[in-house]
Amino acid sequence: MFDRIIRLLSRYGTTFLGGLGTTLLLALISVGIGCILGALVAMMRIGRVKTLRAIATTYVEIIRDTPLLLQLYFFYFMLPDILPQLKLSKFTCIAVALVINSGAYMAEVFRSGIQSIDRGQTEAARSLGLSSRQTMLRIVLPQAFKNILPALCNEFVAVTKETSLASTFYVGDLMTQYQVISGKTYLVLEPLIIIGIIYFVITFTMSKLIAVLERRLKEDD
């Protein structure tokens, strides 16, 4: 089996690398934009405007209570349907769906982080004359960020692994390449082991990096 893995690697190395690239790109997009979206939605959820609060809550609940695969299908068919003039690629539709999915989970992480900060911090900042926006950006979020780092790390890892569902639509991620290669070579376990190791290395590195960051921030205290 080992020599077959080596042969697969030498023959389809670039294919695996291409898959790795796409997976990383999808992960980066859904984690990065999902983070920003999540932070915004979290603000809406704890904000004072009732309609925004209702919209944010509905969004989070719908996304959390339906399967990701269903959401992927939904956006895959819905987006080109309602925005035909944009000529969206498969990849874009899937990326949008992943962002919207991870945004909802990130929103919950951010919300719990923001609410974990003592009200006194906000009061002290407001009493100095800071606006609520300045207070959020300069006082609450920096402290909340430190508290949510472990939960955020879990989200990053989960999102990265979930990009594998995108292979249902053949967008060229690692899991897609597995299907391609195993279709060509009639090998199942070997390519699976290879992409398994690649996934492991990505997520393991990510959690280690975040652990380092976490330790750094702690030393700051």
Added chain:
Amino acid sequence: MTDFSQAPVLIRVEDLHKDFGNLHVLRGISDVIHKGEVVSLIGPSGSGKSTFLRCLNRLEEPSSGHIWFDGVDITEKKINIDLHRQKMGMVFQHFNIFPHMSVIENITFAPVLLGKLSKAEATEKAEQLLSRVGLLDKRDNKPSRLSGGQKQRLAIVRALAMEPEVMLFDEPTSALDPEMVGEVLDVIKQLAKNNMTCVIVTHEMGFAREVCNRVLFMDEGVICEQGSPRDLFDHPQNPRTRDFLSKVL
């Protein structure tokens, strides 16, 4: 005892009410605070003194009534309260120091962000303030290394860095270990001596008697009695004041 009735009015409160749902915490408070006055608010817990203080800079939104600060009605919905808060320093029972900033950043942060001072000016001012309260050697420490008394002194100078016209103290020594109460009160005394207008919610009767020009006794959401410390502590007129003082003195 200095007479402040001729001094300019800094804060005028008129028929202030505050309720939390069914709980009517403030039931019509009116008072005038003159520039340079040091006023303490005393009374049993739940009497509304902290709520009254927190209404003065609208950390607590009054339910009705008016507060004029420097001639401006700050209970108006349209005014930008942030601008007025810059001129009202506040010190809290639990210090509320920003833990993610160094000692000196805690002080320079707001004046620089709000465009009141340049970074260099703010740093110079912060160093002056820190040495005034004996914390200059802690300049670059993280606040978590400070004792409670040191944190509270830092909180006071953090507020002073904005050059406020009035300082509001919400039970500034209640969360401190007994041996640290003195060092914080000394800083407030210094301020009072330098004619800073102060409003202080406190349980330190000795301090109120020594430092304040005027003492307000509150109970059940109203000011029951007020006067100079000597009058109020030695010759209380209202039976509720007498009852309270007999328990705490």
